[in-house]
Amino acid sequence: MDTLDGLNIVFTLLVLVHLLYHRRPAQTLIIWLLIVALLPWFGALIYLLFGSRKIFARHPKPMLDFSVPPACELPHPLQRQIQRLSGYNGIPPATDRNHVALTMEPDTAHAWLLEAIEAARHSICLETYIFRLDGTGRDILQRLTDKAEQGVQVILLLDTFGSIMTYFRQRAFQPLIRAGGQVAFFQPFGSLLQSRFNLRNHRKIYMFDRHTIIGGGINIADEYLDASRRDSWVDLTFRICGDIGDIYAQTFAQDWLYATGRELETDPSVRQACDENRKHVAQVVPSGPDMEQDTLREALLCAIHQARVSIDMLTPYFIPDQLVLEAVLMAAKRGVRVRLLTPARTDHVIFDWGRASYMRDLVDVGVQVCCFTSGMLHAKAVIVDDVFAMIGSANLDYRSLLINYEIVTFCYDEQVLGSLQQSIDDLAEKTENYHPPDATWVR
Numbered sequence: 001m002d003t004l005d006g007l008n009i010v011f012t013l014l015v016l017v018h019l020l021y022h023r024r025p026a027q028t029l030i031i032w033l034l035i036v037a038l039l040p041w042f043g044a045l046i047y048l049l050f051g052s053r054k055i056f057a058r059h060p061k062p063m064l065d066f067s068v069p070p071a072c073e074l075p076h077p078l079q080r081q082i083q084r085l086s087g088y089n090g091i092p093p094a095t096d097r098n099h100v101a102l103t104m105e106p107d108t109a110h111a112w113l114l115e116a117i118e119a120a121r122h123s124i125c126l127e128t129y130i131f132r133l134d135g136t137g138r139d140i141l142q143r144l145t146d147k148a149e150q151g152v153q154v155i156l157l158l159d160t161f162g163s164i165m166t167y168f169r170q171r172a173f174q175p176l177i178r179a180g181g182q183v184a185f186f187q188p189f190g191s192l193l194q195s196r197f198n199l200r201n202h203r204k205i206y207m208f209d210r211h212t213i214i215g216g217g218i219n220i221a222d223e224y225l226d227a228s229r230r231d232s233w234v235d236l237t238f239r240i241c242g243d244i245g246d247i248y249a250q251t252f253a254q255d256w257l258y259a260t261g262r263e264l265e266t267d268p269s270v271r272q273a274c275d276e277n278r279k280h281v282a283q284v285v286p287s288g289p290d291m292e293q294d295t296l297r298e299a300l301l302c303a304i305h306q307a308r309v310s311i312d313m314l315t316p317y318f319i320p321d322q323l324v325l326e327a328v329l330m331a332a333k334r335g336v337r338v339r340l341l342t343p344a345r346t347d348h349v350i351f352d353w354g355r356a357s358y359m360r361d362l363v364d365v366g367v368q369v370c371c372f373t374s375g376m377l378h379a380k381a382v383i384v385d386d387v388f389a390m391i392g393s394a395n396l397d398y399r400s401l402l403i404n405y406e407i408v409t410f411c412y413d414e415q416v417l418g419s420l421q422q423s424i425d426d427l428a429e430k431t432e433n434y435h436p437p438d439a440t441w442v443r
Helices: 003-021 026-038 042-050 077-088 106-119 135-149 170-178 189-195 245-260 295-306 322-333 349-364 398-402 414-428
Strands: 095-103 123-128 153-159 182-186 205-208 212-216 237-242 280-287 310-314 337-343 368-372 381-384 388-392 406-411 431-433
Touching: 077 280, 077 295, 077 388, 095 106, 095 414, 106 135, 106 205, 106 212, 106 237, 123 135, 123 245, 135 153, 135 170, 153 170, 153 245, 170 182, 182 245, 205 245, 212 245, 212 388, 237 245, 237 280, 245 280, 280 295, 280 414, 295 322, 295 381, 295 388, 295 398, 295 406, 310 322, 310 414, 322 337, 322 349, 337 349, 337 414, 349 368, 381 414, 388 414, 406 414
Parallel strands: 123 153, 153 182, 310 337, 337 368
Antiparallel strands: 095 237, 095 280, 123 205, 205 212, 212 237, 280 406, 310 381, 368 431, 381 388, 388 406
8 A cells, every 4th residue: 555545544534534524424424424435535625625614724613603682472382482492593583673574576676775875875885795796786886985985884795606707897886985885805816725615605695884784595686686677587586674683683694704804893782773563573593614513404394393284485595405305295294284385397407306316205295386377486485374484595405404604583573474475476377287297218
């Protein structure tokens, strides 16, 4: 055995120790050991880049530590259990001093963004997965530059992989930077080994004066916000004003610190007081490699397992991990009405192939799988028993639930839940039931 073979054995053992230390599932352990052992050197590099779900970085990302108002009382047992579970994992409790508005219309979402940019007086902080320099992106960039020239603090945090073409065209941001704005890319190519390129920032936080938050599934690009396009996407966007803006602000600040090594200087005194008449109950849940626990998945499992009447799931990419899939199947088997709304075709054929077996499993146990036929459905939401809803950036797939940086809002308010349920019912009228192919070779 030569020196190179010996070193490869050492690397294989180190990978084994790392896998055992993080208690990875047996299937995962076996697969990684085969990759490292059968692909000398190259396998070790693959593991270094893609093998971890938690942070391994030159600048460790601080754990979120929130300062929030006292928790409000939640009337339903399921709501209380989800809050207790998330609180155990360090997530701030729900508050009732918020106002939540929802829309599925791209022109409304676009108008909300433009109005919020125009109304901002102190700060604009945008964190997104995709910022494309198309018509929509260039227009918003110009508006942000104008606000920076007026003295408003403007900060952009973009994911390198999601905004890959923009990453190579950073000269477009020079006018904004000269006006005093700041732009950074999350885990750029120069940080491949230090920060795990596989751990992508899929969060959408569009924050204005630490008070108005716009979020959901939308990115900054034509297909999400240009309603004049015949192929514009259908997405779920929310606008929240109120106390939970502080949680979004702290999450953004720590993402900025991790990406740049610089603390974000903001004045919390500029946040406007919330109207006392705003009584929507909501809770912010960040999820990802910067959290010790997988709170998002745990809360989702808790809600599905305790569902008694109905579960509605809205996602473009239904490729869940085994625990989530089994929870949904068991809910259907015990008589819960389960419905999945997903596009007839997504924007990636490989996801269409990947989700087919899971959709077939759902149909086999009586789940109604509704395929949206009027374009690309990019909305993400789950609503359970009309008492709990999850809206935000997370898809119901393995990456969103266990790998990506995500942020969602849990809604417990009857009015908000009713509005979301009506939107889902309206979408369902534009769908066709999914029927798995019979041909064995297709499967």
